[in-house]
Amino acid sequence: MPPHPVTELSTRAREVFRLVVEGYIASGQPVGSKTLAGPKSEGGGGLNLSPASIRSVLHELETLGLLAAPHTSAGRMPTETGLRLFVDGMMQVAEPSAEERRTIETRISAPGPIEAALEATSALLSDISGAAGMVMVPRREPRLAQLTLVPLAPTRALAVLVGEDGGIENRVIDLDAPASASALEQAGNYITARLAGRTLAEAATAMQAELAGGRSQLDAASRDLVERGLAIWSEDASRRPVLIVRGAANLLDETALGDIERVRQLLDDLESKQAVAELLESARSAEATRIFIGSENRLFALSGSSVIASPYRDREGRVVGVLGVIGPTRLNYARVVPIVDFTARSLGKLIG
Incomplete structure (x- = not known):
């Protein structure tokens, strides 16, 4: 939040500040006191102030941290603080035509x-x-149609997820201990039979509830595989x-x-x-x-x-x-x- 709300600026300072910001946004160049004092018909600000008075206001706004003067120009441009003040307190949006x-x-x-x-x-x-x-x-929140776990090595398996939309994704799972082909098959069948038609988040929630409630007939090894088989997609999706x-x-x-x-x-x-x-x-x-x-x-x-x-x-x-x-x-x-x-x-x- 800028340290000086718009309401704390004088009417004259607000008008000069607005013209500087709008001029800078339009041209990308700093705006000088001569431009501000020039007639509107020639692209100036049309301010009813002398160049000296305008320079005094510009200096005041610069002291407040709302404007800055680049070394290569005598004009002023809004600081980030000034732009925030303009956007939050002065900007009048123009709805799309x-x-x-x-x-x-x-x-x-x-x-x-x-x-x-x-x-x-x-x-x-x-x-x-x-x-x-x-x-x-x-x-992407695919709904599960089938999950298959294929042995690659004693402590590695390939998890193949098939979504209801026909999409297929593969992930390699590193296992803490060797898993038999039957344990991999049991885990894959468990997910497919009980959790098909759900998103990954829904499947993980339902699975955790069933395992925590002791309603699953899976052994410890298969239970670990089930958790890994789902968690790896949930983690990957959040990072991708x-x-x-x-x-x-x-x-x-x-x-x-x-x-x-x-x-x-x-x-x-x-x-x-x-x-x-x-x-x-x-x-x-x-x-x-x-x-x-x-x-x-x-x-x-x-x-x-x-x-x-x-x-x-x-x-x-x-x-x-x-x-x-x-x-x-x-x-x-x-x-x-x-x-x-x-x-x-x-x-x-x-x-x-």
């Missing part, structure tokens, strides 16, 4: 598998925002978020040429999809769109980037993923925030 809403709904609802819709959503967010679009794919990023090239715009090191750092950050997915994951519990500005998130502290993220829900209201955009801190928050929010709601309508 009817044409933008139609474009969003049309592009993400094109015929095809849900994976195609997710790809289209990421590209769409990039195109509309001019930044990079990101979509975290819903965690899938992230779709499109439009990273948008980050290399004209203003980036003067700060190429920051952009290089940002592109490096995007390569670490696991870390980016963890950031998006933190927005899953949000009731509305979340905004991370620069060093407010450790991952993007060096690149000075901003992330706008929103959870998207299925038709039953359950959060199944997160989408958003990432770009420089001069993102047009007033425009991008409602677009991200609308896109999340539109994608949620497609999720069963």
